[in-house]
Amino acid sequence: MRGERDVQEAGEAGEAAEAEPAVAEATVAALRAAGCVFAEEEAALLTAAAGGDEAVLAALVARRAGGEPLEHVVGWAGFCGLRMRVGAGAFVPRRRTEFLVQEAVALAAADGRPQAVVLDLCCGVGAVGAAVAARLGAGTELHAADIDPGALAYARANTAPYGGRVYEGDLYGALPGELRGRVDVLLANAPYVPTDEIALLPSEARDHEPPVSLDGGPDGLDVHRRIAAGAPHWLAPGGRLLIETSGRQAPHTAAALQAAGLAVRTVESEEFWATVVVATRTL
Structure with a gap:
């Protein structure tokens, strides 16, 4: 599922994982089953974006598993060390x-x-x-x-x-x-x-x-x-x-x-x- 943004997102997600260690294995498993190469790192980002709300997390995971770009789902993209706001229907900076x-x-x-x-x-x-x-x-x-x-x-x-x-x-x-x-x-x-x-x-x-x-x-x-x-x-x-x-x-x-x-x-x-x-x- 993932493309050219793998390396960049993995690095950013790794930082997020340190700050948000409580990532459910079920979340990782769902993303891995959907074909996400960096399932653990993406799970950390989605968990952080959900803010502790399990229902919100489930909805975010479903969107990502359904093929939406990770950046659209979490609402931002890393670019030149900055967080750029993005969302559904927007071109994601490469x-x-x-x-x-x-x-x-x-x-x-x-x-x-x-x-x-x-x-x-x-x-x-x-x-x-x-x-x-x-x-x-x-x-x-x-x-x-x-x-x-x-x-x-x-x-x-x-x-x-x-x-x-x-x-x-x-x-x-x-x-x-x-x-x-x-x-x-x-x-x-x-x-x-x-x-x-x-x-x-x-x-x-x-x-x-x-x-x-x-x-x-x-x-x-x-x-x-x-x-x-x-x-x-x-x-x-x-x-x-x-x-x-x-x-x-x-x-x-x-x-x-x-x-x-x-x-x-x-x-x-x-x-x-x-x-x-x-x-x-x-x-």
């Missing part, structure tokens, strides 16, 4: 996307932008923007936008500690005009799964996350092309766009950004199994 955050923070520091204007486009629950703002610290001006109103309810909560301003709409059409030409760091974890490959995704994603957060069109790059075309109008001089993609698609994402007049390079991480294309407005 561990690989922590590489996008890491690269964005490093570039902002290298560029000497202590009061960076940060835009999280296709923000989902706002995890990427919130994590970057948390690391950049005071003075960061955080904006986030998405087309999914359900996700934005969580994005408002996750970005609020950093003064985030959240907008609903289709890509740049959601943004206030005052941001045009001012964005120092543009973050995009946009959908890039080809439509025909959606059926191949794990059921946790395919059945429980919104298609708009997964489906990137016939070759997976429809949204990437639209982001690339608009980026020069919103980036500040020297501003950076960082967009997550796959190793297979990276050359095509890079070509779209180059066609928009941006200077482009691709970075990869074996640790995160992640690929990020970085584009810079040089004019």
Whole structure:
């Protein structure tokens, strides 16, 4: 049942298990029977989320055993050392996307932008923007936008500690005009799964996350092309766009950004199994 988030969740759940030792073996057995690889750790998280109420715990275990993502069931996801609020119908932040955050923070520091204007486009629950703002610290001006109103309810909560301003709409059409030409760091974890490959995704994603957060069109790059075309109008001089993609698609994402007049390079991480294309407005 479990997918790419196993290692991250196991570590977080292990911490929870130390604080919540009274986990019923029946809970572990039910999760193990449902195919949960880290049944003990998940049982600890679910037990903590139930707050001692056995009826609530039974309902949570039933939801998880029925295939709902663990993060949807407990109401949060671990990301870059932070707890991000998530829930039913929301895209769950992936561990690989922590590489996008890491690269964005490093570039902002290298560029000497202590009061960076940060835009999280296709923000989902706002995890990427919130994590970057948390690391950049005071003075960061955080904006986030998405087309999914359900996700934005969580994005408002996750970005609020950093003064985030959240907008609903289709890509740049959601943004206030005052941001045009001012964005120092543009973050995009946009959908890039080809439509025909959606059926191949794990059921946790395919059945429980919104298609708009997964489906990137016939070759997976429809949204990437639209982001690339608009980026020069919103980036500040020297501003950076960082967009997550796959190793297979990276050359095509890079070509779209180059066609928009941006200077482009691709970075990869074996640790995160992640690929990020970085584009810079040089004019």
